[in-house]
Amino acid sequence: MRDLLDEALAGVSARPTRLVLTTLGTVLGIAALVGTVGLGQTAAGQITQRFDLAAATRVVVQPDDKAEGEAATQLPWDAPERIKRLNGVDAAGTFSLLDVGDDRVRSVAGIGGQKDGYALQVMAGSAGLFDAVRAQLRTGRFFDAGHDTRTDRVVVLGKHAAEKLGINRVDSQPAVFIGDQAYTVIGILDGVSGRAELLDGVIMPNGAAKTAYELEAPDALEIRTQVGAAQLIAGQAPVAIDPNNPSALKVDAPPVQGGVRKGVESDLNALFLLLGAVALLVGGLGIANVTLLSVLERVSEIGLRRALGAARRHVAVQFLVESVIVGFLGGLLGTAVGVLLTIGVSWFRDWTPILDTGLAVGSPLLGALIGLLAGTYPAWKASAIQPITALRGT
């Protein structure tokens, strides 16, 4: 057995240039496989990471509309404070859509085409709302708990609302009128990760909303949890907010990890695997081709071995082992190339490379298997060569 391996190794290494060219197909195939699967996994990882940050940490609590009669409940004003006591909550804030009747929003009374103002949505929130939805400011500042308690008439504008109203700076303390009440604009939102309607609205502190529009209770509580804590918080939130009647609260939480994400990943991977398989098929055909060529070239060697007492089986196994070695080497090189490719692209795109260890270990073996399959026909062909024919030539 050891001798067969030695003979096969010697046979393979006799023509180094050819060895390199022969492995090339497998190298490319395995590299394509490892690279595409690696990049697929990496990319899927990135998609889910982004997905996670936006959605997987968001929990929303609302009164349950379907709750009947007395059971109907309202969110307490101190819901954010109660929720923040839970371990795993990063930020929380209330959100309410205000019923402003026919009140329209104008920036400065009586200016040109916006004399009648715009029917913008007016909203109210607690100071923690902005943090809870990961709001980013274009300019100015958010309102804080001070504005809230003092019932200051200040607003933060969503960026679309600000564009309509023609406000792009806040350093001159511009005012907007909601109905006939003036409010000072202190900030303009640039983006949010949840509750996108904030970008279209005019947001005032709860204090001002209570005074101006007699807001009785918040519509919803926005909670931003730590990564992975959303499920836990979703379970605890109703009890923390309303211990007497937790079932009257409706909690929206991200789906449990897995499910959707796995589906997407397996779709991607199936496509990539198919690509890799095609490349491998080409690589295997390459090995088969070159091994067959090598058999024809080494007819006299085969004849000699037979004359020296090799049975047909010995000859077949030698060529089989040779092509397995070629396949394995190709697999090894291809795996290295594929891993480097994954790491390189990840580095370039600033991703975290993700690669299955099973893939890295299994790929060279897959190469060997391809070598085995590719070598079967040439090996059989070699073993069928009659020593007489082989030795008759020069």
Next chain:
Amino acid sequence: MTTDAARLGGVATAVALPAPVVEMIGVRRFFPGPPEVRAIKGIDLTIREGEYLSIVGPSGSGKSTLLHLLGLLDNPSDGVYRLDGVDTSSLRERRRAVLRGERIGFVFQSFHLLDHRTVLENVALSMVYVGVPRRERMARARVALERVGLAHRMEFGPRTLSGGERQRVAIARALVAEPSLLLADEPTGNLDSANAEAILEVFDELHAEGMTLAVITHDDHVSRRAQRQVRIVDGTLQW
């Protein structure tokens, strides 16, 4: 059997004949056509231990076919071939391969050395398939190379050697497995006269040491060096 009788009755006869290595009785080899080729048309041949026999004949006389039959590279269509007393016609391919590796050493006209292996490895190769342990193979290959005067070329590649040296490597390879019969097919065909002479001298030495040799050639000069000559014409032997 007359030969057995001769051996058993060795005390009675004046000279006890050595045991036969090769016994061919009524061997024929036809290649199915069309047209059918009757390469060997019935040969009786005995080669005894220590004999140096040459088989000479023009091309097309069937001498290559006879060589293949003798070397167990081919099977007779008809007749009996016993090698060292073993009837080979009933053997299966695998067993014949083993017998071939153990009992017959081949020397070819075109040397058939592996270019990518060293001289030493080429010689050791003939012991791979007969199950000689690795370490012993190398030691024996060295001894065989020393015997043919190539101790200084062991680690060289065959391509760096002259034709005569290559054929000596091939002879070393044929001898190292200690065969019963050394079978040479036009061993000097690719060599100049000086190198050919050197090879024939090696054969003489081997004969003197008791090796059984069968040399197949078309060259009368080579043929005459043998102790006994047979001529093959049209698939039959002429004495």
